[in-house]
Amino acid sequence: MKRTAFRMIDPDTRIDIEASIGEFVKDKRWFGSKGKAIQHVGLEYFSPFAETFFLCICRFFYGDGSSERYFVPFSPLGSGNSFVAVRFNTGTRKLYDATDDPEFVLAFARLIISPGRSPSGNGQLKGEKTPFSQSEEVPDGVVKKITAEQSNTSIVIGDKLILKIYRKIIGASNPDYRIPVLLWQKTGFRQTPMPVGKVELDLEEKFLIATLFRYLQGSTDGWSRFTDRLRSSLQNDTSMSGLLLLDDAALLGSLTGSMHSALYAITPRNEFSFHSYCKEFLLPGIQANLEDIKNVFSTNKNLPELIRIKINNLLDSMSKHLERFHATSERFQNESLMAVHGDYHLGQVLYQNRSYYVIDFEGEPMRNASGSFILSLPYKDIAGMIRSFDYALAYSLKASSKSMSQKFRIGWLDKMMRQFLQSYLEKSNIVVEMELLDLFLAEKAIYELKYELNNRPDWVDIPLTFLERL
Numbered sequence: 001m002k003r004t005a006f007r008m009i010d011p012d013t014r015i016d017i018e019a020s021i022g023e024f025v026k027d028k029r030w031f032g033s034k035g036k037a038i039q040h041v042g043l044e045y046f047s048p049f050a051e052t053f054f055l056c057i058c059r060f061f062y063g064d065g066s067s068e069r070y071f072v073p074f075s076p077l078g079s080g081n082s083f084v085a086v087r088f089n090t091g092t093r094k095l096y097d098a099t100d101d102p103e104f105v106l107a108f109a110r111l112i113i114s115p116g117r118s119p120s121g122n123g124q125l126k127g128e129k130t131p132f133s134q135s136e137e138v139p140d141g142v143v144k145k146i147t148a149e150q151s152n153t154s155i156v157i158g159d160k161l162i163l164k165i166y167r168k169i170i171g172a173s174n175p176d177y178r179i180p181v182l183l184w185q186k187t188g189f190r191q192t193p194m195p196v197g198k199v200e201l202d203l204e205e206k207f208l209i210a211t212l213f214r215y216l217q218g219s220t221d222g223w224s225r226f227t228d229r230l231r232s233s234l235q236n237d238t239s240m241s242g243l244l245l246l247d248d249a250a251l252l253g254s255l256t257g258s259m260h261s262a263l264y265a266i267t268p269r270n271e272f273s274f275h276s277y278c279k280e281f282l283l284p285g286i287q288a289n290l291e292d293i294k295n296v297f298s299t300n301k302n303l304p305e306l307i308r309i310k311i312n313n314l315l316d317s318m319s320k321h322l323e324r325f326h327a328t329s330e331r332f333q334n335e336s337l338m339a340v341h342g343d344y345h346l347g348q349v350l351y352q353n354r355s356y357y358v359i360d361f362e363g364e365p366m367r368n369a370s371g372s373f374i375l376s377l378p379y380k381d382i383a384g385m386i387r388s389f390d391y392a393l394a395y396s397l398k399a400s401s402k403s404m405s406q407k408f409r410i411g412w413l414d415k416m417m418r419q420f421l422q423s424y425l426e427k428s429n430i431v432v433e434m435e436l437l438d439l440f441l442a443e444k445a446i447y448e449l450k451y452e453l454n455n456r457p458d459w460v461d462i463p464l465t466f467l468e469r470l
Contacts, residue, residue, distance in 0.1 A: 009043055009045075009046050012086075012087040013043070013046055013086055013087065013088075014043045014046075016084065016085060016086045016087055017041075017043045017046065017056065017058070017084055017086060018040070018041045018042065018043050018058075020084045020085065021041050021043075021056075021058050021072070021084060022038045022041055022060075024072075024082065024083070024084050025070065025072070027082075028097075028167075029150045030150060030151055030152055030153055030167040030168075031070070031167070032068075032151055032168060033060065033062065033068060036062040036063065036064065036066075037062060037063040038060055038061070038062060038063075039061045039062060039063050040061050041058050041059070041060055041061070042058065042059040042061065043056070043057075043058055044057045044058065044059055044069070045057040045201070045203065049073070049107070049125065050104075050107045052075065052076065052103070052104075053073060053074065053075050053098050053101075053104050053107070054073065054074040054075075054095060054098075055071070055073050055074075055125070055201070055209075056071070056072045056073065056074060057069055057070070057071055057072075057169065057201075057207070058070055058072065068168055069168070069169040069207075070167055070168055070169065071165070071166060071167055071168075071169050071201075071207070071209050072097070072167070073097070073098035073099065073104060073165070074095035074096065074097070074098050075095065075096055075097070075098035075100070075101040075103075075104050076093055076094070076095060076096070077096065077101050077103075078094070078095075078096025078097065078100055078101070079096075080096075082096065082097065083095055083096045099145060099153045099155060099165055100145065102143035105143050105155045105157065105163055106138060106143065106157070108163060108165075108199060108210050109138045109157055109161060109163055109212060110138050111125065111127035111199055112127040112128070112129060112196060112197035112198065112199060112210075112212045113127075113129065113136055113137060113138050113196070113197070113212075114127070124201070124202040124203075125199065125200075125201055125202075126199065126200045126201075126202055127197060127198075127199050128197050128198055128199075128200070129196065129197040130181055130184070130194075130195050130196060130197055131185075132184055132185075132194065133194065133195070133196040133197060136161070136196050136214075138157065138158075138161070139157060139158030139159075139160040139161065140158055141157070141158025141159060141160070142156075142158065142159075143155060143156070143157055143158075144156045146162075151167065151168065151362070152164050152165060152166050152167055152168075153165040153167060156215050157215075159215060159217045160214070160215055160217070161196065161212055161213065161214060161215055162193070162212070162213050162214075162215040163210060163211075163212050164176075164210060164211045164212075164213070165209065165210050166208060166209055166210065166211075169207045169208075169209070170208075171205070171206070171207065171208070172200060172205070172206035172207060172208050173208070173372070174208045174362065175339075175342075175361045175362060175363065175372070175373055175374060176211070176360060176361045176362040177195060177198055177208060177211045178361075178373075179263070179266070179339065179361040179373070180192050180193070180194075180195045180213070180361065181195050182266045183262050183263075183266065186265065186266055187262040187265050187266065188262075189258055189259065189261075189262035191255055191258060191259065191355065191356065191357045191358060192259075192357055192358050192359065193213040193214050193215070193216055193350075193357060193359065194213065194214040195211065195212075195213050196211075196212040196213055196214060197211070197212050198210065198211045198212070199211075216350050216352045216357060217352075218352060218353075219350040219351060219352035219357070220350065220351050220352075221346070221347055221349065221350055221351070222248075222252070222345075222346035222347065222348075222349040222350070222351060222356065222388075223345075223346040223347045223388070223392065225248070225346075225351045226245060226248065226346055226389070226392040226396075227392050227395055227396050227399070229245060229248075230243060230245070230392060230393060230396035231396045231399055231400050234396060234397070234400040234402050235400070238402065238404075240408070240411065240412060240415075243393070243412060244412065244415055244416065245416065246415070246416070246419045248351075248356075249389070249416045249417075249419040249420045249423070250419050250420070250422075250423040251354075251355065251356050251423070252349065252356055252385060252420060252423075253419065253420040253421060253422065253423030253424040253426075253427070254423045254424070254426065254427045255349065255355075255356045255357075255358060255427075256344070256381060256382065256385060256420075256424050256427075256428075257423065257424040257425065257426065257427030257428030257430075258427045258428070259341070259358055259381075260338070260340075260378045260381070260428050260430055261427065261428050261429060261430070263338060263339040263340060263341075264338045264339070264429075264430070266339060267337075267338040267339040267373065267375075268339075268373060270337060270375060272337055272375060273333060273334065273335075273336075273337070274329070274332055274333055274334070274335040274336070274337060274377060275329060275330070275333030275334070277337060277375075277376065278326075278329035278333075279329070282329070282439075282443060283322075283325060283326065283329065285443070285447075286322070286325065286442070286443050286446055287322065289446050289447050289449075289450045290315070290318055290322075290446060292450045292454075293311070293315070293446070293449055293450050293453060294315055296450070296453045296454060297311050297315070297453065300453065300457065302457070303457060303460070307460055307461065307464065310464050310468065311449075311460075311464065314449075314464070314467055314468075314470075317470070321442070321470055325439055325442070328435050328436065328438075328439050329439075331435070332433065332435075332436055335377060335436070337375040337376060337377065338375065338376075338377070338378065339373040339374065339375060340374055340375070340376045340377070340378060340380050340381050341358065341361055341363075341374070341381045341384075342361070342362070342363030342364060342374035342376070342380065342381070343360065343362065343363050343364045343384065344358075344380070344381035344382075344384040344385055345384050345385060345387070345388035346385070346388040346389075346392060347388075348360050361374075377436065377440070378428075378430055379432075379436050379437050379439070379440040380440055382420075382421075382424070382432070382437060382440070383437065383440035383441045383443070383444045384444060385420065386413070386416075386417050386420065386441065387441065387444045387445060387448065387463075387466070389413060389416045389417070389420075390409070390413050390462065390466060391462060393409060393412060393413070394409070394459075394461075394462040406465050406468075409465060410465070410466075410469065413466075441466075442467070442470060445463040445466045445467050446463075446467065448462070448463035449463040449464060449467065
């Protein structure tokens, strides 16, 4: 991707921001490349908005040759040490993250609710409503940032709407917005919050920089619901029946089946076969993760001896499992790929009034996003949710200082998985091939093992216990 200078920028402004923006973003939750060395930063766009605020797009160039664009809006109102100092003809001003300023949030929401073009320097800022959101208004009430948000920034407005500011810019088409719009337009699937509209910055290229959705008031995310219920049960009852959340597993199976039926209906025609998908992405990814596990394991001498023995056994047996994975890919090579969620787990669903709703269709945070649909088999999402069940139980046990045998944990997960799949099949016209599901479950757990070895060695036992089933 070539470097683009979208407009003339005052030289002092350019120097100030390019020199300080790296320090500004390094501790932000939404900056996804903290592990990369920033070689230099190019300021591509800087312009006032709504008289008070400034919109900024920077390109970060890294030591590995890659680059990313980030959208950073600024406000002169703020406090603390997280700011950039920028010279203007009226003097140097401190600029803070505008998403902390309620007036900026409301200005962006109004741009969507009352669509039109707003001049912004040499570019155009365009708000647009979806055709099914005609009655929406910017509500009165508290403007509250969701602190758990990571790759983007989400702000709740009056418990009615939620504004998402996209930090990493991937173009005008983002599946996180495009898919919910298509689901609402072309299918009867309503278990995702209604998209109200979007904001695009129309320069030499179009960039999606914000979206607005209805907010599910009183909802809680699936991870919090699961872990709260499990920890509450662990205080009083440690029997299998007391810890099973079969009602939630059934609701999530139904949600996933309905979602996949709807996603299948809007999947664009494609010639990309499962055989090619395995050859180019799935199997090389598994092999690369196993190599990473081997390398990290060889240098980490602090793991408990039992864990070291289990990882050694896994690595010794992986050649035969890779042969089995290759055989599976050959046997099912004619399976058709479809649009999937791509990063499906308990943190990506919301619970409200005895129903679950799915959110965040962007896919995995570190994927090389191009704005296109995420194509795979539905097993990618199914495996993600089943592995999330396993993590919820393991986390709750650790948080409650309780322990369960490996046999108990596997039995609990098997019962949850059976209930999930039974409800999934009742809502989906997709036949579940267990051999394919095992392949995607293994892929997910191998990735988890690599992640835990690198980041949370105390959690290695969670994916390792599951992988022993291979």
